[in-house]
Structure formats: structure tokens, C-alpha cells
Amino acid sequence: xNKLMIVVPAYNEEEALPKTLTVLDGILTDLxxxxxxxxxxxxxxxxxxxADKTWEIIENTAKSNPHITGVNFSRxxxxxxxxxxxxxxxxxxxxxxxxxxxxxxxxxxxIYEMVDENAKGFDVVYGARNSRETDSAxxxxxxxxxxxxxxxxxxxxxxxxxxxxxxxxxxVDHLLSFKEHNLFLRGVVPRVGFPSTVVYYARKERExxxxxxxxxxxxxxxxDGITSFxxxxxxxxxxxxxxxxxxxxxxxxxxxxxxxxxxTVEGWTSLMVSLWxxxxxxxxxxxxxxxxxxxxxxxxxxxxxxxxxxxxxxDQDFDDKQx
Ligand code: UDP
Ligand code: MG
Numbered sequence: 001x002n003k004l005m006i007v008v009p010a011y012n013e014e015e016a017l018p019k020t021l022t023v024l025d026g027i028l029t030d031l032x033x034x035x036x037x038x039x040x041x042x043x044x045x046x047x048x049x050x051a052d053k054t055w056e057i058i059e060n061t062a063k064s065n066p067h068i069t070g071v072n073f074s075r076x077x078x079x080x081x082x083x084x085x086x087x088x089x090x091x092x093x094x095x096x097x098x099x100x101x102x103x104x105x106x107x108x109x110x111i112y113e114m115v116d117e118n119a120k121g122f123d124v125v126y127g128a129r130n131s132r133e134t135d136s137a138x139x140x141x142x143x144x145x146x147x148x149x150x151x152x153x154x155x156x157x158x159x160x161x162x163x164x165x166x167x168x169x170x171x172v173d174h175l176l177s178f179k180e181h182n183l184f185l186r187g188v189v190p191r192v193g194f195p196s197t198v199v200y201y202a203r204k205e206r207e208x209x210x211x212x213x214x215x216x217x218x219x220x221x222x223x224d225g226i227t228s229f230x231x232x233x234x235x236x237x238x239x240x241x242x243x244x245x246x247x248x249x250x251x252x253x254x255x256x257x258x259x260x261x262x263x264t265v266e267g268w269t270s271l272m273v274s275l276w277x278x279x280x281x282x283x284x285x286x287x288x289x290x291x292x293x294x295x296x297x298x299x300x301x302x303x304x305x306x307x308x309x310x311x312x313x314x315d316q317d318f319d320d321k322q323x
Contacts, residue, residue, distance in 0.1 A: 004031065004041040004115065005094035007086035009079050010058075010102040011048040016208035017057050020104050021045075025067050027111050036115055042093065043068050045102070046086040049076035079212075079221075080185055083163060087172050098166045103209065105134075106164040107201035114166040114199055123171045123194035127164035129203040146222050153230040156190045158198060165189065180301040184225045228301075231294035234287065241283030248276030 006024055010017060024043050031037045047055045047070060058070040071089050073082065083099050090097060096118055100106055106127060114125040132140045150157055163185055167175065174192045175185075190196075213221070227233065252273045259269040 001035065001038040002095040002115075002118075003038040003093065004028070005090035005097045006041075006043045006111075007083060007090055007097060007099045008043065008045045008102050009048055009082035009086065009099075010045050010050065010054050011076060011079070011082070011212045012050045012052045013054050013102040013209060013212075014050070014052040014057060016103045016206075017045075017054060018061075019208065020102050021057075021061050021065075021068060023104060023108055024100075025065060027108055028067050031112070031115060036119075038095075040093070041067070042090070044086050044090045045070040046082040046089075047072045048078065048082040049073045078217075079163070080183055083185060084176070084183055087167075088176060091169070091172060091176070095169050096166060097169070097172050098164075100164050101162075103206045105204050105206050106162075107204070110164070110199050110201040117197050117199060118166055118168065121195060122197045123168040124189060124192070124196035125166040126158045126161040126189075126196065126198045128158055128161040128198050128200055130160075130200040131202065132160065134203055134205045142218065142222075146225070150187070150225060150229070153226065153232050155187050155225075155229040157186050158190065161186065161198065168194070170194070180228065182224045182228060184228045187225060187229050231291070231297070234290040234294050237283060237290055238287035241280060241285075241287050244276075244283050245280030248280045251276045 006028065008020070008024070013020070021043065028037075028041055028043060032039050032041060045058045045068070047058055055070075055072050058068070058072075062068045062070060071085055073085070077085070086099070087097055096115070098111060098114060100108070100111075106129075110127050114127065117125045132143065135143070147157065147159060167189070171189075171192055171194050174194075175189060178188050178191075255264075255269045255272040258264045
């Protein structure tokens, strides 16, 4: 039977955590009773440098409840890193892994469905919300913009799926082989491949505590997402350079005309002409340098170039066929 590891990132979640642990433990126990998962399944809480009593709660609960365990960060490393750390720590002890937020805004009942879908052979089961009603108009608007932009940039993502998902051990292994810093899980998980499916659920309002994603963190998150997957922002400089050069040609003609019709002070024409031409060339030069930096950037990330799902070559076959 599969050992299930539920990985939960928690940052200043002392208000939400006690109930979250009770609810998740209830589901884990139920799944164990129904013999859908192994009794060695665990809930792994990652304390992301909380300033409140989050870690104390984790430690104390772990003492009395063997299902609950945790990892403690030295400081706040952020939501995505907390998820990666939780998966890394749980990797050797589990067969299937579910990540879920500590505030239980995501419907925990979807865990049953995820486990069932996994049993049917899906390595990745995305949890996607069927509506965004509980979000503020602002969050909905910015989220739509973000997903729209990512789509245009050609980044494949599951619409309205956040970081609530199930992954098999091999999917986790390959996910962890993406070594870039600021790993943007939502964009990277679809790139791991393997059979995947989506379960839909309704997302609730946060009951306890407040959102740990203020506007600044949201912007950083979105910017990381865009710049980790695309060099499109840099291409803007190229476009701007070309436009500027086009304008400069117009300016040159205009300045020469002014010169010929004698309506200008001495020196103005040569200044204007050189200013615009140099500006245009400089921008194009910048864009070309940017293009190379973009290429280096893609290399430095050293993402895996391919992922093998099945492999028919085996040592044994080769041993038998040796001539
Ligand atoms: N979180 C974290 N580190 C951070 C910010 C958030 O581990 O620096 C966790 C947080 O405790 C929660 C999850 O990430 O479990 C999602 O955060 P939140 O619910 O505040 O985001 P929202 O639902 O408002 O987008
Ligand atoms: Mg939340």
C-alpha cells in the first residue's frame, strides 16, 4: 500500500494550525482505516520561519500524534521553498505526496479523489478551483491578468490550480531535479510530464489568521514566474530599440529639413541627428546583449533536458546478448 505524505507549508499560522492538524489527521486516519494508504503515512508541516507559535504547535502535536511531523526553517524562505523542502524531506518516506496550504482554504475532501485518481495510474493530480468567488475583485483581476500573460508567453499551466496537488514519488524526484532557485512550482510541475489529471473543488475563505501573501509578495511571485519561464521582457528592449531607430530616421529627416530651410540655430541639427541615431543603436545593442544573457540564464538554471518514463534497456538484457 502507498505511504501518503501530506506536505503543509506554514508561515505564522498559529491561529489556523491546530484545526488544520485535526482535520488533516482525521482524513489520514480515515484513509488508513479504509486501507487506501499505508499506516506509515504522515503529515509533514514545514515551518517557514514563523515569528509566532507555529513551530511550538508542530512540536507539541508531534509528541502526542505519530501521524504528525515537521521541518523547521532557520528563517522565512517563502512558500515555494517550503514546499520543496517538505517534499525533499518526505521523499524517502513516502510513495505519494500531497501539498496543501495550512489555512485549509482548499477543500480537504479532494484528497480522497486525488488518492483515487492516483490509484488509477495518474502520477500528478492537480487540484483546481471551480470558481474564484471567494477572492477579492482585485485578486481575481490580477490573477486573470497573470494567467493570461503566462499563457501568451507559452507557459503551460493548469488554469486555477495553485499548489494543491498530488504527486507520485517519481514525479517528485524529477521535480526536485529542477535546480533553479525561486522554483515556480505551478509552471514547473506540468513540465515534469507523466500521466496527470485534474480534480475540481470549491475554494473557501480563509477562516483563521490573515493572508500571508501581501501585494508585494504577490508581485515578486508573479515576476519570478514570468522571468523564470521567458525572456520576453527582454525582447521588449529590442522592439523599443527598433521603434526608436525608426523615430530617429524621421527625426533626421526633420532636422535636415529645418537646416535646409534655415530655421535653426547652429549645431542643433548635428546634435539631434547623432542623439537619435546613437540612442537607437544603443538600445538594439542592449537587446542583443540581453538576448545572450537570456541564453546564459537558461543554461545556468540547468534544468533536466529530458525525463524518461519507460526504459526497455536493462543490464540483464545486455549480459545475455554479449557475444
Ligand atoms: N506561506 C509560507 N511562507 C510564506 C508565505 C506563505 O509558507 O512566506 C504559506 C502559508 O502559511 C500558507 C500558504 O503558504 O500555508 C499560502 O499562503 P496564504 O494562504 O496566506 O496565501 P493566499 O491563500 O492568501 O494566496
Ligand atoms: Mg490562503
